[in-house]
Ligand SMILES: Nc1ncnc2c1ncn2[C@@H]1O[C@H](COP(=O)(O)OP(=O)(O)O)[C@@H](O)[C@H]1O
C-alpha cells in the first residue's frame with residue numbers, strides 16, 4: 001500500500017487539564033476518503049484542527065506529505081495549509097460578496113488566472129455541485145443547504161490535495177446530504193482528492209468511506225473499512241452504531 005498522505009501518531013491534547021485526545025493514531029491514504037465518527041464532544045474537530053496546524057499537540061506527531069509538521073513554525077504552516085481545503089461546520093461565506101465573488105476569492109488571492117478563467121472555473125465548480133444561476137446572488141438569499149454547497153465550491157476551488165469536511169451534512173435534508181456525499185465522491189474520482197470527513201451521519205459515512213475511524217474516549221477505538229467497523233466486536237463501537245440506527249446489528253451479541 002502507498003505511503004499515507006497524512007500520518008498521525010500518538011496524539012495527546014488537553015485543555016485546562018482535561019485530556020481530549022489520549023493517543024490518537026490515524027493514517028489517511030492518498031486519494032482515499034477517511035471518515036471520523038464518534039460521539040459529540042469527543043474531540044473530532046480538535047483532531048482535524050491538528051492536521052492543519054490550527055492546534056498543536058501536547059505529545060505525538062503529524063506528518064503531511066512526508067513532512068513532519070508537528071513543530072513547524074507558523075510561518076511555514078501557510079505553505080502546508082495550501083495543500084488543504086477546509087469546510088467547517090459554518091460555511092463562513094462573505095455576506096457582502098456575491099456567490100461568484102465568494103468562490104473566486106481564493107483564486108484572486110493565490111493564482112494569476114484571468115478574470116475570465118476565474119469566472120469559468122468558479123461557474124464550472126458551482127455546476128458540479130448542482131448550483132446554476134446563483135452566481136449573482138448573495139449568501140443571505142440562499143437556503144442553508146445552498147450556502148453549504150457554495151462553501152464546498154470555495155473550499156475546493158484551488159484543487160487542494162486534501163479536503164477536510166467537518167460535519168458537512170449538519171443541518172441538511174437527506175437530498176442535500178446525498179449531494180454532499182456525491183461531491184465528496186466526485187472529488188475523489190475526478191480530482192484525486194484525499195478526504196477527511198467528520199460526520200455523525202452514519203449511513204452516508206458507511207456508504208462513502210474507504211476507511212472509517214471511530215473516536216471515543218480520546219482514542220481511535222476501531223478503524224477499518226465500513227464493513228469491518230460495522231462488524232466490529234468492540235462494545236463501544238457496537239453501541240454507537242446500534243444507537244445511530246444504521247446497523248442491522250443488535251446489541252445482544254455484543255455482551
Ligand atoms: N480551543 C479549545 N479550548 C478549550 N477546550 C476546547 C477547545 N476546543 C475544543 N475544546 C473541548 O474539547 C472537547 C472536544 O471538542 P470537539 O473536538 O469540538 O468535539 P466534537 O467531537 O464534537 O467535534 C470539548 O469538550 C470541547 O469543549
Ligand SMILES: [Mg+2]
Pocket residue numbers: 044045046166167
Ligand atoms: Mg466538531
